[in-house]
Amino acid sequence: MAGSERRRVALRLASDATTPAEAFSQFDAAFARAAQRDVTLWHLSLAGRVACMRVAGAELAKSLARPFAHLRLDRPGRRPSLTLDLWDEAATGVRCETADFGDGQASTDGRHVVHTRLRTTTVLDRASHRLVGRVRDANALSLHERGRPLFTPLMLWLQDRHVQPVHAGLVARDGQGILFGGPGGSGKSSVSLSCLGDGFDFLSDDYIGLERRAEGFVGHSVFCSIHLDEIDLRRYPALLPHALVPTLPGEDKPLVLLSELFDRGLAPSAAIRAVTLPRVTGVPSPRLRPAKRAEALLRLAPSSLFLLPYAQTGLRALAALIEEVPVFWLELGDRREKIPGVVTELLREVT
Amino acid sequence: MAIEPQERFQPNGADIAAKIVDGEAIILNIASGLYFSMGEVGAFVWERIEAGCSSGELRDAVVARYDVEAARAGEDVATLLQALLEEGLVLRTEAHGTPTTHSPADDRLPYVRPELHRYDDMVELLALDPPMPGLGNTTWRDPSDGE
Numbered sequence: 001m002a003g004s005e006r007r008r009v010a011l012r013l014a015s016d017a018t019t020p021a022e023a024f025s026q027f028d029a030a031f032a033r034a035a036q037r038d039v040t041l042w043h044l045s046l047a048g049r050v051a052c053m054r055v056a057g058a059e060l061a062k063s064l065a066r067p068f069a070h071l072r073l074d075r076p077g078r079r080p081s082l083t084l085d086l087w088d089e090a091a092t093g094v095r096c097e098t099a100d101f102g103d104g105q106a107s108t109d110g111r112h113v114v115h116t117r118l119r120t121t122t123v124l125d126r127a128s129h130r131l132v133g134r135v136r137d138a139n140a141l142s143l144h145e146r147g148r149p150l151f152t153p154l155m156l157w158l159q160d161r162h163v164q165p166v167h168a169g170l171v172a173r174d175g176q177g178i179l180f181g182g183p184g185g186s187g188k189s190s191v192s193l194s195c196l197g198d199g200f201d202f203l204s205d206d207y208i209g210l211e212r213r214a215e216g217f218v219g220h221s222v223f224c225s226i227h228l229d230e231i232d233l234r235r236y237p238a239l240l241p242h243a244l245v246p247t248l249p250g251e252d253k254p255l256v257l258l259s260e261l262f263d264r265g266l267a268p269s270a271a272i273r274a275v276t277l278p279r280v281t282g283v284p285s286p287r288l289r290p291a292k293r294a295e296a297l298l299r300l301a302p303s304s305l306f307l308l309p310y311a312q313t314g315l316r317a318l319a320a321l322i323e324e325v326p327v328f329w330l331e332l333g334d335r336r337e338k339i340p341g342v343v344t345e346l347l348r349e350v351t
Numbered sequence: 352m353a354i355e356p357q358e359r360f361q362p363n364g365a366d367i368a369a370k371i372v373d374g375e376a377i378i379l380n381i382a383s384g385l386y387f388s389m390g391e392v393g394a395f396v397w398e399r400i401e402a403g404c405s406s407g408e409l410r411d412a413v414v415a416r417y418d419v420e421a422a423r424a425g426e427d428v429a430t431l432l433q434a435l436l437e438e439g440l441v442l443r444t445e446a447h448g449t450p451t452t453h454s455p456a457d458d459r460l461p462y463v464r465p466e467l468h469r470y471d472d473m474v475e476l477l478a479l480d481p482p483m484p485g486l487g488n489t490t491w492r493d494p495s496d497g498e
Contacts, residue, residue: 302379311381
């Protein structure tokens with residue numbers, strides 16, 4: 001199916017019987033039934049906002065806790081800005097079938113958004129700041145559902161808070177960060193991992209939330225998971241026992257949940273002081289080259305904006321970022337052990 | 352269909368996200384998964400499309416700013432407009448903008464034929480990982496916005 005046709009199929013605004021709003025009500029009632037037996041509750045800080053996660057099903061609770069472990073709050077401190085209620089259908093025996101919304105559907109006013117990815121279906125109510133979701137079986141989750149759960153509705157919620165999802169890695173020292181932007185395969189994960197191994201704080205190898213504040217741009221971590229290639233796994237053998245191997249079609253890289261290895265070095269947020277654009281070249285050692293701002297936008301924008309709505313807003317946010325901070329090509333070769341030194345030197349220059 | 356000098360165009364609404372940075376235009380076609388770039392002259396033309404200039408007015412603006420003859424500028428603008436139409440980046444429109452009169456500058460800038468560079472590397476990826484359900488046309492504002 002051609003891309004434009006696929007999108008026209010996906011763009012189905014509800015107008016008849018079972019609507020996203022009705023789906024939300026149905027899921028809400030189902031969660032209430034599932035939560036009667038066994039609920040795990042915790043709070044986390046998501047882009048500086050408090051979120052409350054309530055999960056029915058012990059295995060699902062464990063699975064959802066891991067990628068967000070670095071954001072966990074001992075005490076919420078204030079009322080949650082978002083409540084996430086999820087239940088494991090297999091564990092609780094609570095089933096809830098709705099109409100087929102395909103990959104997803106929004107209500108005509110945009111308030112309720114249904115989204116399905118593999119075995120997880122969620123409905124986000126943007127007015128009540130509540131997400132209710134069903135997972136078919138926590139023992140049969142994909143790597144994506146383990147490493148980046150609830151990705152799409154969470155990114156939408158962040159966008160509603162003027163926090164722009166960006167396809168980028170981010171590392172930091174003392175709260176000062178360097179962003180690695182670019183499409184899949186450009187080297188973001190390898191660079192982020194190299195820096196983590198050298199004592200940088202890790203915030204992301206894949207997606208961050210970009211927020212403009214009075215003091216400048218801030219990058220927020222969402223997931224502390226990382227996809228690794230074979231070279232990285234050989235270079236860091238300590239990660240091997242923790243690598244979740246691909247099992248489903250379409251999964252190609254093992255996943256590691258860093259919270260299982262590091263109780264430090266996983267930061268929730270950092271100021272962004274420079275943008276680098278990793279690309280694999282034949283250079284003997286990694287090096288930085290000044291990049292044109294248009295090159296940076298061309299590199300950052302497509303993989304950041306195509307998967308999510310409100311692309312015009314996102315493009316403006318990315319343009320504002322690259323107009324405010326210096327941008328560089330980060331040329332990579334085989335000498336990955338030298339990457340942290342280059343990034344350290346850059347951080348010294350820009351802070 | 353040939354481009355006539357009096358014809359006007361506009362960016363293709365919610366399907367397009369565009370930004371000019373340091374004189375270069377970056378355009379995303381959200382519907383197709385394709386994205387594009389244009390150098391200085393193309394970005395200059397795009398800005399004036401957004402302002403509502405007709406094809407003839409675009410040509411005149413290019414001639415005023417860049418060291419190029421009107422005939423060549425007219426041909427290149429028409430070619431660019433055709434490409435923008437074919438890629439779904441602009442639509443023909445009846446609306447009128449507020450164009451300004453152009454007098455050739457004394458020191459016109461060097462001219463380079465405007466080209467629309469097309470990138471399709473995202474299309475296959477998007478087929479494997481479908482995007483969010485279409486919310487681009489639905490505006491929703493949280494009554495408690497500001498948190």
